[in-house]
Amino acid sequence: MEGADWFGRRPIGLQLHFHDEAQVSVVWNGHRDYRIGLSSVRLHPGQLLVIPGLRPHVALPSMDDEVRSVEFYLIPAALSVDAQRRLDNSQFIVIEDSRFRHVVPPGIEELALECVTKQLVFSNAAPARPLSTPVKAALRETVIESDGISGAARRFGYTREGFIRAFAREIGMTPNAYKINLRLNLGRHLLRNGENISEVAHGTGFSDQSHFGRAFLKHFGATPAQFRAAHSGY
Numbered sequence: 001m002e003g004a005d006w007f008g009r010r011p012i013g014l015q016l017h018f019h020d021e022a023q024v025s026v027v028w029n030g031h032r033d034y035r036i037g038l039s040s041v042r043l044h045p046g047q048l049l050v051i052p053g054l055r056p057h058v059a060l061p062s063m064d065d066e067v068r069s070v071e072f073y074l075i076p077a078a079l080s081v082d083a084q085r086r087l088d089n090s091q092f093i094v095i096e097d098s099r100f101r102h103v104v105p106p107g108i109e110e111l112a113l114e115c116v117t118k119q120l121v122f123s124n125a126a127p128a129r130p131l132s133t134p135v136k137a138a139l140r141e142t143v144i145e146s147d148g149i150s151g152a153a154r155r156f157g158y159t160r161e162g163f164i165r166a167f168a169r170e171i172g173m174t175p176n177a178y179k180i181n182l183r184l185n186l187g188r189h190l191l192r193n194g195e196n197i198s199e200v201a202h203g204t205g206f207s208d209q210s211h212f213g214r215a216f217l218k219h220f221g222a223t224p225a226q227f228r229a230a231h232s233g234y
Helices: 079-088 107-118 134-145 149-156 159-173 175-192 195-202 211-219 224-231
Strands: 002-006 022-029 032-036 041-044 046-049 057-059 068-074 089-096 121-126
Touching: 022 032, 022 041, 032 046, 032 089, 041 046, 041 057, 046 107, 046 134, 057 068, 068 107, 079 089, 134 149, 134 159, 134 175, 149 175, 159 175, 175 195, 175 211, 175 224, 195 211, 195 224, 211 224
Parallel strands: none
Antiparallel strands: 002 068, 022 046, 022 068, 032 041, 032 057, 046 089, 089 121
16 A cells, blocks of 8 residues: 655655554665664665554655665554554564665565465564553553643643653654644545545644645645645555
């Protein structure tokens, strides 16, 4: 579901963001750099990077003209129970497989799914923070359901500033950034359904189409119009 090719240099990276679905990245030429939590990851040819859904990360700038990579996203139903559990307990997973040096889209999706679901030769499986999923879910739900940060803080017995620090420490971004990412991910789903960009901007709580477009580009590396044209019907 949904993919994106990366050719050549990209001097500006992407803002801290997450996706609803697991992200899979593969490099054929050059390398790609990511920051996931407190970890820096350099992805080389012959490696596949899997970032769990809802895991904040940053795609860093690249000045290498020879870079060629692809990223795509897996719906939860595509993953086995064991693979999903492994992902949920990891910050990220890097799979080593020489076949990734040679296969190109559309064959990459099938090979990557095989590797993830069968858990072939996992390395660099960085463990996630040892905070239980129910606690993380409670933090997220409190932010989603509350009108403001102060209300969410009161529910957990924090000051406003204390809650922001605790949320950022455990989730990986501030409550405000988290809510913006939720709205942008909703926008992705609506654009995939072919909905009008102006209506998507309004429906996801942005002040106007221009505001939505700037945020979408900074987080996902494409304008809403580019994304809609490439992915409508997924």
